[in-house]
Amino acid sequence: EVQLVQSGAEVKKPGESLRISCRGSGYTFNTHWISWVRQMPGKGLEWMGRIDPRDSYINHSPSFQGHVTISVDKSISATYLQWSSLKASDTAMYYCARHISMDDSGWQPLGFDIWGQGTMVTVSS
């Protein structure tokens, strides 16, 4: 079964650091870009950034650039989303999602076909 499995819920204090993970299985991990998507409580979906597992090439949304770090460890089919200093406004559900693309380069995505189950991050003093 093709799936993305994310790490469990986190409760943190403002200013703390955090890394959450997303591990792929059931497919060749390097062949699909991965995106991260935020959903704040009761709100819509926001695209944060994407990473190519083959070479760790990253694009960030300007809204998130500089506040989060996206990385990958292709040896264990995992991608990560990291914060160095959390804010209360980071409280949200975070999803990873696999791209489907027009060609092998993956440069032009068509959509996100496989999603992780989500990681709830709560930041509160």
Added chain:
Amino acid sequence: IQVTQSPSSLSASVGDRVTITCRASQGISSHLAWYQQKPGKAPKLLLYAASTLQSGVPSRFSGSGSGTDFTLTISSLQPEDFATYYCQQLNSISYTFGQGTKLEIK
């Protein structure tokens, strides 16, 4: 690129035909996807490239449009279709989502 979805909410009955629209602030060719999200669950891909049905998605879902204007149509609502629907442009970074349409039972 901004993506505007309408309506933001919609009440309908089982068996109804419903249409949700998505408008992009500039042309995005056919680089648009539609998702369904149920409470407490991750989104599910319904259609990509504006009109291509994702594998396993019932044929009552259809999509159309290109350029700036797109529609998602559900031909005959089933009880399991009551959910929130999002469009997403994938023409350029950032891959913006619409604000969502909550489809509720009348």
